[in-house]
Amino acid sequence: MKEPKVFLTARWQDLILITYDVDPDILKPFIPPGLEPDTIDGRGFLSLVAFDFLDTKIKGLKIPFHVNFPEINLRIYVKNNERRGVVFVREFVPRAVIPLVANLLYNEKYEAIPMHSKVEKGESIKINHTIEKEHKEFSIDLEAENKPYLPESDSTPHFFKEHEWGFGTSRGGKLLIYRVEHPFWDVYPVLKCSHNFEFGLVYGRHWEFLNAAKPYNVTYAKGSEIKVFEGEIVN
Numbered sequence: 001m002k003e004p005k006v007f008l009t010a011r012w013q014d015l016i017l018i019t020y021d022v023d024p025d026i027l028k029p030f031i032p033p034g035l036e037p038d039t040i041d042g043r044g045f046l047s048l049v050a051f052d053f054l055d056t057k058i059k060g061l062k063i064p065f066h067v068n069f070p071e072i073n074l075r076i077y078v079k080n081n082e083r084r085g086v087v088f089v090r091e092f093v094p095r096a097v098i099p100l101v102a103n104l105l106y107n108e109k110y111e112a113i114p115m116h117s118k119v120e121k122g123e124s125i126k127i128n129h130t131i132e133k134e135h136k137e138f139s140i141d142l143e144a145e146n147k148p149y150l151p152e153s154d155s156t157p158h159f160f161k162e163h164e165w166g167f168g169t170s171r172g173g174k175l176l177i178y179r180v181e182h183p184f185w186d187v188y189p190v191l192k193c194s195h196n197f198e199f200g201l202v203y204g205r206h207w208e209f210l211n212a213a214k215p216y217n218v219t220y221a222k223g224s225e226i227k228v229f230e231g232e233i234v235n
Contacts, residue, residue, distance in 0.1 A: 004179065004229040008058050012182070013223040014119050014127055015051040016142050017160050018193065021216040022046065027076050029206075031087055032169040032176070034234065038077040038084055040159070045077045045216065046089070047160060048197065050129040050140050051223060052117055053093070066095045070117035072129055072140070074203050077160070078167055080177070085165030090203055092131060121146060125188060125220075133202050140195040144220045148186035157187050157219040170233050178231035185221040193218045 024037035024044035031037065037044035050072045056062070073091040077084070091110045115131040125146050130139040151157045162184060168176040193215075200208030 004232065006227050007178075007230045008056065008228040009060075009226070010056040010228075011054040011223065011225045013052045013054055014125075015049060015161070015185070015219075015221040015223050016127060016129070016140060016193070017047045017049050017217075017219040017221065018140070018195065018215050019045055019047040019160050019217045019219070020210055020213050022213075026206075030076060030089055031078055032167055033173075034175040035078040035080050035087065035167055038079040043216075045160070047075055047077075048140070048195070049073050049075060050117070050127075052119070055225075069094050070115055070129060072115065072131060074207070077163070080165070080167065080175070083165045083177070085163045085167050085177075087167050089207070092133075124191065127220075131202075136198070136201065138195070138197045138202060140193075140197075142193040142218075142220055143191045144188040145191060146188065148188050148222055150184060150186050156217050157221070158184075160217060160219055161185055161187070161221045166228075166231075168231070172233075175234040176231045177234060179229045180226060181229070182224045182226040185223060187222070188220045190218050190220050193220075 021043040024039055027037050027044045053071050054068045056067050071091060071093050074089040075086040078087050088109055092113050092115060094115045095112060113131055113133055118128045120126045123146055125144045127142045128139060130137060164179055166178045166180055170176045199210040
């Protein structure tokens with residue numbers, strides 16, 4: 001099999017993962033054919049993820065004004081036989097070219113909206129992500145101890161932060177698979193985390209129930225340089 005070429009390189013930094021456990025049947029309408037929810041004790045999972053996308057290059061080239069920017073996405077955890085990965089419900093960025101390229105080549109669900117992020121690092125780390133959607137402002141705030149460590153491979157943080165595969169649906173309705181490469185990420189002890197997202201307004205009425213849901217887990221990962229490889233359509 002021909003080795004896929006690198007499509008995108010970047011550094012993903014300061015990743016906040018706010019994860020909810022749900023009935024897997026709730027997730028199935030958003031999962032491409034050939035996949036199933038990745039479960040623990042019969043429960044499916046999805047995460048609200050916020051991070052900074054830095055030093056971005058597409059095919060080795062930097063696109064002006066699209067090198068450093070924040071991203072917030074809602075992702076579902078899935079598996080395809082032994083391949084564990086994620087499917088995106090929606091991905092928000094502040095720049096228009098990224099959605100144009102990602103939606104065209106990967107049929108992803110990117111959308112450009114007003115948003116910004118801020119990170120303050122000292123004895124503790126404070127992070128804020130803010131977006132504007134439907135003329136309302138929504139934010140995520142996290143504070144953590146500045147004491148990074150690498151969690152065990154059988155730990156809950158490892159389960160949610162380490163995924164080698166991204167999945168989607170091609171424009172022809174077939175399963176699209178692409179690989180993401182990076183080292184295992186350190187995490188930081190989370191002191192507190194909050195957000196005011198109205199999931200129904202931001203992501204659609206199907207997700208309104210998350211407004212009243214309590215997170216199953218909150219993980220803050222350090223991040224690293226990453227590579228995203230070209231996708232493959234599975235017949």
